[in-house]
Amino acid sequence: MTERFLITGATLPTGEHADILLEGDAIAEIGRITDAAGATVIDADGLIALPGLVDLHTHLREPGFEQSETVLTGTQAAAAGGFTAVFAMANTFPVADTAGVVEQEATLGRTAGYASVQPIGAVTVGLKGEQLAELGAMARSRANVRVFSDDGFCVADPLLMRRALEYVKAFDGVIAQHAQEPRLTEGAQMNEGALSGELGLTGWPAVAEESIIARDVLLAEHVGSRLHVCHVSTAGSVEVIRWAKARGIDVTAEVTPHHLLLTEELVTSYDPRYKVNPPLRRAEDTEALRAGLADGTIDIVATDHAPHPVEAKESEWDAAANGMVGLESALPVVHAAVVETGLLDWADVARVLSSEPARIGRLPGRSEGVAVGAVAELTLYDPSAASVFDVDRLAGRSSNSPYLGRTLPGRVVATFHGGYATVLDGTVRPADEVARLAARRLEAARG
Amino acid sequence: MKHLLGTRGLPRDAAIALLDIAEDMAAVQEREVKKLPTLRGKTVVNLFFEDSTRTRISFEAAAKRLSADVITFSAKGSSVSKGESLKDTAQTLQAMGADGVVIRHQASGAPQTLATSGWIDAGVVNAGDGTHEHPTQALLDAFTIRRRLHGADSRGRDLDGIRVVIVGDVLHSRVARSNVWLLSTLGAEVELVAPPTLVPVELSAWPARATYDLDAALANAPDVVMMLRIQAERMHAAFFPNTREYSRTWGLDDARFHRLPPSTMVMHPGPMNRGLEIAARAADSAQSTVREQVANGVSVRMAALYLLLSGDRGGLS
Numbered sequence: 001m002t003e004r005f006l007i008t009g010a011t012l013p014t015g016e017h018a019d020i021l022l023e024g025d026a027i028a029e030i031g032r033i034t035d036a037a038g039a040t041v042i043d044a045d046g047l048i049a050l051p052g053l054v055d056l057h058t059h060l061r062e063p064g065f066e067q068s069e070t071v072l073t074g075t076q077a078a079a080a081g082g083f084t085a086v087f088a089m090a091n092t093f094p095v096a097d098t099a100g101v102v103e104q105e106a107t108l109g110r111t112a113g114y115a116s117v118q119p120i121g122a123v124t125v126g127l128k129g130e131q132l133a134e135l136g137a138m139a140r141s142r143a144n145v146r147v148f149s150d151d152g153f154c155v156a157d158p159l160l161m162r163r164a165l166e167y168v169k170a171f172d173g174v175i176a177q178h179a180q181e182p183r184l185t186e187g188a189q190m191n192e193g194a195l196s197g198e199l200g201l202t203g204w205p206a207v208a209e210e211s212i213i214a215r216d217v218l219l220a221e222h223v224g225s226r227l228h229v230c231h232v233s234t235a236g237s238v239e240v241i242r243w244a245k246a247r248g249i250d251v252t253a254e255v256t257p258h259h260l261l262l263t264e265e266l267v268t269s270y271d272p273r274y275k276v277n278p279p280l281r282r283a284e285d286t287e288a289l290r291a292g293l294a295d296g297t298i299d300i301v302a303t304d305h306a307p308h309p310v311e312a313k314e315s316e317w318d319a320a321a322n323g324m325v326g327l328e329s330a331l332p333v334v335h336a337a338v339v340e341t342g343l344l345d346w347a348d349v350a351r352v353l354s355s356e357p358a359r360i361g362r363l364p365g366r367s368e369g370v371a372v373g374a375v376a377e378l379t380l381y382d383p384s385a386a387s388v389f390d391v392d393r394l395a396g397r398s399s400n401s402p403y404l405g406r407t408l409p410g411r412v413v414a415t416f417h418g419g420y421a422t423v424l425d426g427t428v429r430p431a432d433e434v435a436r437l438a439a440r441r442l443e444a445a446r447g
Numbered sequence: 448m449k450h451l452l453g454t455r456g457l458p459r460d461a462a463i464a465l466l467d468i469a470e471d472m473a474a475v476q477e478r479e480v481k482k483l484p485t486l487r488g489k490t491v492v493n494l495f496f497e498d499s500t501r502t503r504i505s506f507e508a509a510a511k512r513l514s515a516d517v518i519t520f521s522a523k524g525s526s527v528s529k530g531e532s533l534k535d536t537a538q539t540l541q542a543m544g545a546d547g548v549v550i551r552h553q554a555s556g557a558p559q560t561l562a563t564s565g566w567i568d569a570g571v572v573n574a575g576d577g578t579h580e581h582p583t584q585a586l587l588d589a590f591t592i593r594r595r596l597h598g599a600d601s602r603g604r605d606l607d608g609i610r611v612v613i614v615g616d617v618l619h620s621r622v623a624r625s626n627v628w629l630l631s632t633l634g635a636e637v638e639l640v641a642p643p644t645l646v647p648v649e650l651s652a653w654p655a656r657a658t659y660d661l662d663a664a665l666a667n668a669p670d671v672v673m674m675l676r677i678q679a680e681r682m683h684a685a686f687f688p689n690t691r692e693y694s695r696t697w698g699l700d701d702a703r704f705h706r707l708p709p710s711t712m713v714m715h716p717g718p719m720n721r722g723l724e725i726a727a728r729a730a731d732s733a734q735s736t737v738r739e740q741v742a743n744g745v746s747v748r749m750a751a752l753y754l755l756l757s758g759d760r761g762g763l764s
Contacts, residue, residue, distance in 0.1 A: 189555075197647025198455070200555035200579030200621060205648070269563075270556030314534050314564075318554035318577070 052084030064093025113438025
């Protein structure tokens with residue numbers, strides 16, 4: 001038996017109110033629905049129905065770093081945050097630089113059933129920046145890889161970057177660059193500026209990001225390739241990308257929720273929860289990133305969800321790991337940073353957190369949004385209730401969230417992936433139930 | 448005062464009060480019996496993650512002259528070098544009943560982490576953290592300047608209108624930072640002179656101005672010239688072409704020293720690279736305060752430990 005849901009009185013991204021019927025793995029009907037016998041009814045009065053969110057930048061840590069996160073726990077965190085698809089970064093152990101590793105990740109994701117897990121392949125063998133990984137083999141594998149990234153490291157060698165950009169054209173791939181000039185950021189601990197000088201922490205200058213982006217957009221123009229820029233963090237980067245787009249260069253860019261909301265002032269506490277790469281920047285940068293997202297210079301929001309075990313953050317600043325978990329808090333943070341400030345409406349949110357990341361990553365079945373006949377990927381979000389974001393809201397294995405104790409708006413109430421619910425009443429459903437539903441869906445798909 | 452983590456934000460009256468207590472401590476140092484019973488029964492741990500014989504023995508002497516029990520914990524050869532975390536080390540000290548922890552650490556902010564993490568109840572004194580702060584060094588420098596200027600009449604005095612030039616590797620210097628905050632709080636005018644590569648890129652929020660020309664700065668006849676140590680590792684990281692050029696441009700050599708008025712104090716936090724940032728003649732002159740700085744260091748650290756560990760710890764901070 002399949003699950004059937006009647007969602008009543010939801011607010012669509014367009015602002016209209018409608019009932020939504022989910023049947024099988026699809027959205028069967030939208031409108032005023034009176035005949036839905038046997039369906040589980042969900043009262044969505046006051047809730048916003050968004051297309052299932054898609055994260056182009058997630059660290060699931062499996063294989064290799066299962067003490068931080070696994071494909072199962074990471075996709076549970078995703079579901080809790082309203083995501084129904086995640087792109088899994090390649091910095092696992094072993095590195096996702098062969099068809100075998102990416103296929104394993106994809107299989108683990110399908111079995112867990114909380115979200116589509118689309119592996120990202122490494123650009124270079126072992127993320128070492130020396131030799132191209134088997135990009136074609138990963139593209140042709142069952143994992144169907146289209147996004148390639150050495151994230152965590154920059155593809156710093158300009159010739160290697162040029163070749164990678166050129167090579168992936170053969171299968172409509174994209175290079176997602178972690179823009180960080182390595183020599184300019186040796187030992188870097190925080191944004192370089194007045195505050196780093198005062199706190200005595202080695203600076204990570206904005207120019208180390210901006211110079212790589214400038215180089216890469218020119219390379220992409222020269223070879224006619226598609227470039228994606230990960231976690232843009234500075235006002236200058238926004239300017240460079242705006243210039244490149246005006247010039248017709250095929251570049252897309254992402255910003256993280258934390259770079260939209262948090263600033264370097266937090267580092268004054270030396271609390272390692274605020275240590276992240278690229279680092280938190282100045283308020284001026286946050287403003288420029290918000291404006292860039294609003295005017296389309298920055299295409300999408302991606303979480304850079306980076307789980308770490310407790311001991312990696314319970315230390316002095318220098319010794320602490322970079323990174324924050326972000327899946328569970330992404331939508332409330334975007335809500336606070338750009339919706340409450342009037343820069344984006346909910347249709348924009350649906351674009352920057354669902355359809356656009358899916359398009360950039362060439363993830364099929366995500367272009368229609370909340371529409372009849374579309375795959376039932378849906379998130380119900382309650383925008384009304386502001387609350388203190390506490391550790392109960394985290395569903396992954398790690399708790400290195402910078403938002404704990406901070407008041408954020410909104411809450412994900414329900415998430416539907418392929419027609420079945422992964423979150424109901426704000427609670428992630430148990431793993432065995434979801435795995436069973438996923439297995440049934442796979443069987444149905446095979447016929 | 449619960450902790451002494453830095454001079455940034457240290458109120459002027461609290462700084463002067465500490466310096467005045469250090470005057471009392473200095474008076475004790477001139478007596479035949481140099482020891483006070485004040486901290487009898489208290490345990491002070493010197494937790495040194497970075498080698499520093501000078502600062503460590505200065506704190507050790509200070510604690511002992513206040514009759515505290517002193518435990519020295521050096522990271523080298525201890526469990527720390529086998530990968531023990533700051534948290535575990537702190538909890539070990541807590542279990543041993545440390546009342547005060549004097550910490551020297553290579554990571555900026557480590558003393559603050561220790562003081563605010565809840566791992567330990569002890570009062571924390573920052574004995575130098577990374578490139579952040581070295582508050583007792585700045586306090587002993589201020590104490591030394593005040594004594595040279597006012598002698599026995601130093602109590603209650605500030606440094607209003609005193610002109611201080613700090614020369615050298617400001618970028619990596621915790622001594623420079625702590626002095627900039629403290630000396631300006633006390634009313635001094637601070638000028639930083641350094642190669643452009645060795646000052647932070649953005650200084651607009653600092654209560655000091657930065658210039659590049661040492662001769663111009665010295666021509667204004669400052670009251671104090673403080674020379675900073677050039678660390679060996681800077682010489683290989685393209686901060687300046689070589690030591691000869693550094694010394695010629697930013698060193699206090701004989702010629703520059705002789706152009707100074709005899710009233711100008713020459714300071715150095717030590718250890719000195721003689722012939723590099725400071726010539727022997729300047730270092731050994733009557734204008735040099737280098738040895739006084741060492742002696743005063745004990746008095747100032749006694750005052751800090753006294754304020755942290757005796758009686759009312761809520762008083763100052």
